[in-house]
Amino acid sequence: MKEFIMGKKWRTEECFVGIVGPSWSGKTVLLTALIDHLNHHDALAFPIGNQKHSQITHFEDLSLQIEQEKNWPCFPYRQYRDRLVHRLWPEKTCDRYEYRCSFQRSDWRHSNAELRFYDLPGERLNDILMLYPQSNTFLTWSQAMFQRIKENQELQIAFQDFQLAVDQNRPEPELLLAYRRGLARARLGHHPYISPSVFLLDTNGIPCRGGDIETSIENRFSGLDENNQFCPLPLSYQQTNPQRVEKFSAIFNHYRDTVVVPWFQGFQKCHALVILVDVLEILAGGTEIYNSWYRLLEDLFHTLHLRNSTLDRAWSGLTHLFPRPLRPVWIKRVAFVATKIDRCHPLDRGHIDRLLQQMTKKYQLMLQKDGITVKTFSVAAVMGTQTDPNRPNERILIGSLRYDPLGNLLPANEKQFYPVSEVPANWPHRWQGDGFSFPDVYPEIPPRLSAPPNQIGLNELFDFICWLTL
Numbered sequence: 001m002k003e004f005i006m007g008k009k010w011r012t013e014e015c016f017v018g019i020v021g022p023s024w025s026g027k028t029v030l031l032t033a034l035i036d037h038l039n040h041h042d043a044l045a046f047p048i049g050n051q052k053h054s055q056i057t058h059f060e061d062l063s064l065q066i067e068q069e070k071n072w073p074c075f076p077y078r079q080y081r082d083r084l085v086h087r088l089w090p091e092k093t094c095d096r097y098e099y100r101c102s103f104q105r106s107d108w109r110h111s112n113a114e115l116r117f118y119d120l121p122g123e124r125l126n127d128i129l130m131l132y133p134q135s136n137t138f139l140t141w142s143q144a145m146f147q148r149i150k151e152n153q154e155l156q157i158a159f160q161d162f163q164l165a166v167d168q169n170r171p172e173p174e175l176l177l178a179y180r181r182g183l184a185r186a187r188l189g190h191h192p193y194i195s196p197s198v199f200l201l202d203t204n205g206i207p208c209r210g211g212d213i214e215t216s217i218e219n220r221f222s223g224l225d226e227n228n229q230f231c232p233l234p235l236s237y238q239q240t241n242p243q244r245v246e247k248f249s250a251i252f253n254h255y256r257d258t259v260v261v262p263w264f265q266g267f268q269k270c271h272a273l274v275i276l277v278d279v280l281e282i283l284a285g286g287t288e289i290y291n292s293w294y295r296l297l298e299d300l301f302h303t304l305h306l307r308n309s310t311l312d313r314a315w316s317g318l319t320h321l322f323p324r325p326l327r328p329v330w331i332k333r334v335a336f337v338a339t340k341i342d343r344c345h346p347l348d349r350g351h352i353d354r355l356l357q358q359m360t361k362k363y364q365l366m367l368q369k370d371g372i373t374v375k376t377f378s379v380a381a382v383m384g385t386q387t388d389p390n391r392p393n394e395r396i397l398i399g400s401l402r403y404d405p406l407g408n409l410l411p412a413n414e415k416q417f418y419p420v421s422e423v424p425a426n427w428p429h430r431w432q433g434d435g436f437s438f439p440d441v442y443p444e445i446p447p448r449l450s451a452p453p454n455q456i457g458l459n460e461l462f463d464f465i466c467w468l469t470l
């Protein structure tokens with residue numbers, strides 16, 4: 001009885017966490033590794049709390065609750081962990097997912113914690129303009145899309161046939177085909193704003209494949225299906241072709257409400273946002289890729305409702321007075337996270353945080369001004385590399401490379417020594433991606449179920465998002 005009373009926690013600290021980032025930024029791997037560490041907590045491998053020796057106990061997977069609610073599908077953590085054991089990264093995410101768990105912390109005397117995580121396919125971020133109040137109708141979205149194309153030389157080239165088809169008021173099938181070809185060119189050039197994002201990943205989870213334009217557009221639609229496609233149209237169309245505008249508006253509204261709004265609503269309920277920035281991928285991509293990520297961050301902050309008034313702040317102290325379902329929720333913490341830092345040499349890992357700081361400074365200041373706590377982290381959720389103990393000062397790593405120099409997939413073979421680039425201390429003003437190389441490697445995790453993967457920085461990120469009462 002005494003034990004029962006001593007072990008009883010009187011309050012539940014809830015924290016809903018949205019993990020956001022473009023496709024391939026490392027969201028699913030990060031969440032899989034984090035859950036594994038919480039589930040099998042070892043204070044030495046995953047030090048948390050002020051003294052860095054707090055312990056997580058009474059971990060409970062609450063997937064059953066999610067299944068019963070039938071709202072979001074449940075994040076398949078165990079399946080992803082098993083893939084990692086077999087040296088396969090998790091599959092790319094094709095649906096939205098939720099994971100829910102509860103646990104106690106030895107440094108929390110009176111509360112236990114309930115955490116909910118939300119993971120999405122990164123492609124859906126491309127539709128973010130559809131949520132922004134200034135571009136959430138068909139005509140305003142169209143205007144915003146044309147503006148984005150106008151501002152970027154490469155996009156202008158990608159969409160020049162489409163622009164011509166619009167100017168010549170071509171029939172609808174020609175217009176849609178020209179737009180799909182533009183989307184395919186933008187995809188091959190790794191540009192964002194491939195919207196509607198179902199062109200890249202349809203609602204059945206089938207991704208766009210193909211290394212050339214014609215294969216990329218095969219069986220791909222600029223909308224939910226062949227009969228429900230739309231493309232941006234200029235304002236002048238309202239006078240010259242009102243029926244087409246009306247038709248596309250109806251299709252756009254349906255798409256926005258069924259594909260885009262539901263994920264947004266999930267994120268709107270979050271207390272913390274984890275925004276992933278693949279700094280090494282950006283370095284290896286060049287200035288264009290940096291600019292795309294930068295614009296995406298801008299759009300994200302324009303769209304999400306953040307706590308931004310004195311009244312909001314006053315409310316935040318009173319939320320515990322409300323019954324749980326009625327508690328007001330807003331984002332209180334934002335973590336900017338550079339991922340996959342095991343792909344560069346330990347000598348340079350300090351520079352990654354510096355680059356992340358430089359890239360996100362504007363948004364950090366904006367968030368802090370709104371009373372939101374912000375921090376940057378450099379994380380390797382699952383280590384795939386080691387350093388050469390005999391050459392600690394040379395930029396040589398040991399790992400099992402996934403691709404040969406021609407881009408052909410290699411089997412998960414023996415490890416090899418390979419060179420990596422030096423990470424600069426500051427972002428260059430202009431650079432070509434081919435000057436940097438941080439090769440993709442196969443993952444390494446212990447097959448034993450209670451042994452989570454080696455990580456860097458994930459524990460600090462967890463402490464930041466979990467420390468709700470501050």
Ligand SMILES: Nc1nc2c(ncn2[C@@H]2O[C@H](COP(=O)(O)OP(=O)(O)OP(=O)(O)O)[C@@H](O)[C@H]2O)c(=O)[nH]1
Nearest residue numbers: 023024025026027028029089092093121122381382
């Ligand atoms: N070395 C290393 N590679 C990683 C790590 N995390 C992710 N990766 C690599 O990045 C790829 C994408 O990771 P995911 O977690 O699937 O990316 P995502 O953001 O969920 O992507 P979508 O599901 O497409 O939105 C993986 O297949 C790995 O190749 C990491 O911690 N270390």
Ligand SMILES: [Mg+2]
Nearest residue numbers: 027028092093
């Ligand atoms: Mg994913």
